[in-house]
Amino acid sequence: xAVVSQHPSRVICKSGTSVKIECRSLDFQATTMFWYxxxxxxxxMLMATSNEGSKATYEQGVEKxxxxxxxxxxxxxxxxxxxxxxxxxxxxxxxxxSPGFGARSEAFFGxxxxxxxx
Amino acid sequence: AQKVTQAQTEISVVEKEDVTLDCVYETRDTTYYLFWxxxxxxGELVFLIRRNSFDEQxxxxxxxxxxxxxxxSSFNFTITASQVVDSAVYFCALSEAGLDGNNRLxxxxxxxxxxxx
Numbered sequence: 001x002a003v004v005s006q007h008p009s010r011v012i013c014k015s016g017t018s019v020k021i022e023c024r025s026l027d028f029q030a031t032t033m034f035w036y037x038x039x040x041x042x043x044x045m046l047m048a049t050s051n052e053g054s055k056a057t058y059e060q061g062v063e064k065x066x067x068x069x070x071x072x073x074x075x076x077x078x079x080x081x082x083x084x085x086x087x088x089x090x091x092x093x094x095x096x097x098s099p100g101f102g103a104r105s106e107a108f109f110g111x112x113x114x115x116x117x118x
Numbered sequence: 119a120q121k122v123t124q125a126q127t128e129i130s131v132v133e134k135e136d137v138t139l140d141c142v143y144e145t146r147d148t149t150y151y152l153f154w155x156x157x158x159x160x161g162e163l164v165f166l167i168r169r170n171s172f173d174e175q176x177x178x179x180x181x182x183x184x185x186x187x188x189x190x191s192s193f194n195f196t197i198t199a200s201q202v203v204d205s206a207v208y209f210c211a212l213s214e215a216g217l218d219g220n221n222r223l224x225x226x227x228x229x230x231x232x233x234x235x
Contacts, residue, residue, distance in 0.1 A: 032221075034222070034223070042227070043225045043227045043228055044163075044223075044225045046222060046223070049222070091161055095163075097221065107213070107221075107223055108165070109162065109163040109165075110162075111160075
């Protein structure tokens, strides 16, 4: 099956700094990638949809200036958490789909990134 | 309104018992996809199954089986003869097209399955 690689898997940063998370599709071109956030013992909540070459579409309540998403190529999308604060500590996970997999793909997921802001 | 409902938060079973996870969904689309994912303690999401809305056949894969009932908008998942390695959170998800044309996955709250040896 298709592989999506997410890096880093774990990061600890100081409050006020920015953190970049990468999501790569390794063996297919992903025109659309999704970013989710998961709090402990909670479900996955969609943050934004990232389309290659265009601006990301953010879900209601997600701060665009806080969570910067860039999808510069068909194999890479990045999520930057700017001026991170302890409340941003969470598990972030990306997924990717490609038109080649059909209109409703199985949404391949990355391994996730556990962010801790101290 | 919640689109995917997984009512049981945590389920504990003794090893070798069967466990059924309920999933009820809500959609106005006539074409949609349903998924089950497993999330072990390490955090990654493991794809288990995808079912489209036109395929109501039940499916069996090893110790896993799924029962799709369109009439009741349910897509239940059964683990037969559970093993300790089955301990994880299981998510049911629904894929729908958003207003922007992109497909979106709406997840249920998940079922924490604990298999006791």
